[in-house]
Amino acid sequence: xxxxxxxxxxxxxxxxxxxxxxxxxxxxxxxxxxxxxxxxxxxxxxxxxxxxxxxxxxxxxxxxxxxxxxxxxxxxxxxxxxxxxxxxxxxxxxxxxxxxxxxxxxxxxxxxxxxxxxxxxxxxxxxxxxxxxxxxxxxxxxxxxxxxxxxxxxxxxxxxxxxxxxxxxxxxxxxxxxxxxxxxxxxxxxxxxxxxxxxxxxxxxxxxxxxxxxxxxxxxxxxxxxxxxxxxxxxxxxxxxxxxxxxxxxxxxxxxxxxxxxxxxxxxxxxxxxxxxxxxxxxxxxxxxxxxxxxxxxxxxxxxxxxxxxxxxxxxxxxxxxxxxxxxxxxxxxxxxxxxxxxxxxxxxxxxxxxxxxxxxxxxxxxxxxxxxxxxxxxxxxxxxxxxxxxxxxxxxxxxxxxxxxxxxxxxxxxxxxx
RNA sequence: GGGGGAGUGUCCCGAGCGGCAAAGGGGGCGGACUGUAAAUCCGCUGGCUACGCCUUCGUAGGUUCGAGUCCUACCUCCCCCA
Numbered sequence: 351x352x353x354x355x356x357x358x359x360x361x362x363x364x365x366x367x368x369x370x371x372x373x374x375x376x377x378x379x380x381x382x383x384x385x386x387x388x389x390x391x392x393x394x395x396x397x398x399x400x401x402x403x404x405x406x407x408x409x410x411x412x413x414x415x416x417x418x419x420x421x422x423x424x425x426x427x428x429x430x431x432x433x434x435x436x437x438x439x440x441x442x443x444x445x446x447x448x449x450x451x452x453x454x455x456x457x458x459x460x461x462x463x464x465x466x467x468x469x470x471x472x473x474x475x476x477x478x479x480x481x482x483x484x485x486x487x488x489x490x491x492x493x494x495x496x497x498x499x500x501x502x503x504x505x506x507x508x509x510x511x512x513x514x515x516x517x518x519x520x521x522x523x524x525x526x527x528x529x530x531x532x533x534x535x536x537x538x539x540x541x542x543x544x545x546x547x548x549x550x551x552x553x554x555x556x557x558x559x560x561x562x563x564x565x566x567x568x569x570x571x572x573x574x575x576x577x578x579x580x581x582x583x584x585x586x587x588x589x590x591x592x593x594x595x596x597x598x599x600x601x602x603x604x605x606x607x608x609x610x611x612x613x614x615x616x617x618x619x620x621x622x623x624x625x626x627x628x629x630x631x632x633x634x635x636x637x638x639x640x641x642x643x644x645x646x647x648x649x650x651x652x653x654x655x656x657x658x659x660x661x662x663x664x665x666x667x668x669x670x671x672x673x674x675x676x677x678x679x680x681x682x683x684x685x686x687x688x689x690x691x692x693x694x695x696x697x698x699x700x701x702x703x704x705x706x707x708x709x710x711x712x713x714x715x716x717x718x719x720x721x722x723x724x725x726x727x728x729x730x731x732x733x734x735x736x737x738x739x740x741x742x743x744x745x746x747x748x749x750x751x752x753x754x755x756x757x758x759x760x761x762x763x764x765x766x767x768x769x
Numbered sequence: 770g771g772g773g774g775a776g777u778g779u780c781c782c783g784a785g786c787g788g789c790a791a792a793g794g795g796g797g798c799g800g801a802c803u804g805u806a807a808a809u810c811c812g813c814u815g816g817c818u819a820c821g822c823c824u825u826c827g828u829a830g831g832u833u834c835g836a837g838u839c840c841u842a843c844c845u846c847c848c849c850c851a
Contacts (some may be wrong), residue, residue, distance in 0.1 A: 409819085451783095475793095481821075562774090601838060612805080615805065616806075617806080618806060618807065619806050619807065620806090620807080621806095622806095645804075646804040646806090647804090648806075649804055649805080649806080650808080652804095652805085667795080676805080679805095680805055681805095715798095717815090717816065717817090718816090718817075718818060718819095719815080719817075719819095720798090720813095720814085722819090723798090723812095723813055723814075724798085724799060725796080726799095726812085726813080727798085727799045727800060727812060727813060728799070728800055728812095729798080729799040729800070730799090758798085758799080759799060759800085760805070761797095761805060
């Protein structure tokens with residue numbers, strides 16, 4: 351990447367300044383294309399899970415910026431390629447998903463996407479397409495003759511995704527070996543169908559993307575471009591988007607908005623600036639101001655990060671509600687109505703629901719054994735009072751304004767709402 | 770085809786003379802300290818109707834009062850010879 355390159359398009363300026371760019375095959379080329387107002391770009395998404403999590407957020411944001419700056423984004427659902435499985439960055443082969451599971455996952459992902467990007471037929475409205483559309487219709491022999499002839503096995507063997515498996519003597523099935531060919535073919539197909547000239551993705555996708563570029567050249571498409579974003583880790587090196595409780599999902603039914611807000615609120619000091627640039631749309635000078643806050647003041651920046659990021663995924667109203675719930679809970683020590691909650695039959699309380707069972711029910715602990723351990727460690731609280739007796743039961747008297755507040759540690763809270 | 774080695778607590782790595790719910794890390798969770806941060810220190814890290822019971826060491830059998838540990842077969846992976 352040339353250091354002194356000065357982009358003229360708003361699209362590239364934004365991506366470069368906000369830290370989205372890791373590698374690009376041809377910045378000038380992409381810039382010119384973006385300038386012309388004809389840039390169509392795509393990112394492919396696996397259909398391996400029923401939703402998307404924070405790990406995909408960088409990619410989603412790139413498509414969002416593309417749309418905001420006058421380009422047309424394409425979200426490519428890997429309905430076809432997911433049937434094959436990408437070996438990139440994986441030590442072992444992935445389980446092959448059933449077609450029904452892939453379909454269901456696709457629907458979940460689509461609903462998340464629509465929060466971030468506007469879909470439709472207009473020029474800058476995004477398209478969502480599924481590569482199963484063309485991949486499953488391919489005839490094997492035809493594909494080999496038309497496309498396979500352009501792939502050099504010698505080169506494929508040298509690709510990191512393949513090389514790694516071979517070096518470690520790990521199985522790489524022929525099925526997976528074909529993945530990059532299919533992804534390469536996707537790019538060409540999207541170019542033919544929609545004039546898509548740029549594929550973006552995480553840095554681990556560089557090899558796959560470049561394969562598409564080469565294939566395009568050999569098959570006579572116009573010049574294609576590649577752009578990857580850095581692989582995101584937190585300042586302390588952990589993979590982005592995974593927490594103890596699991597992935598940080600972008601949809602509410604898999605992760606309560608309160609928890610999503612908390613995820614951002616609890617980021618490390620060193621990450622605030624970077625995250626503000628990548629995951630919010632605050633002007634850069636504001637970001638600079640916020641990240642320069644020192645000491646405890648950086649907490650203000652974290653709150654803004656949390657609310658801004660949450661607004662995008664769940665809407666402003668829900669984000670403000672989460673912010674308010676956090677303020678009440680952490681700053682005032684008061685009861686916040688909008689904490690994550692589960693309904694519980696009043697009769698169960700009357701009957702004397704044991705604390706152990708209650709915490710399991712609330713999902714704060716995985717088993718009664720864990721609940722016992724947490725009690726020993728002083729980690730469980732009912733209405734902010736530490737539980738010391740594992741045989742205690744919840745009672746009518748614990749109910750305040752219709753709820754009982756259960757807490758695990760300082761940060762995780764669930765309200766039992768009596769019904 | 771022949772010879773040798775490996776598979777351990779379902780997050781990962783990794784010890785394990787026949788008495789083992791199984792050493793030690795990492796990670797994670799909880800506590801203390803803080804700023805809902807980082808660093809540090811301490812505790813916990815199979816399940817249950819819980820001073821007891823049940824299920825765990827690639828799979829299936831066997832020897833034994835008793836098996837992760839010994840024997841047999843099978844599966845998977847690695848190394849050497851062909």
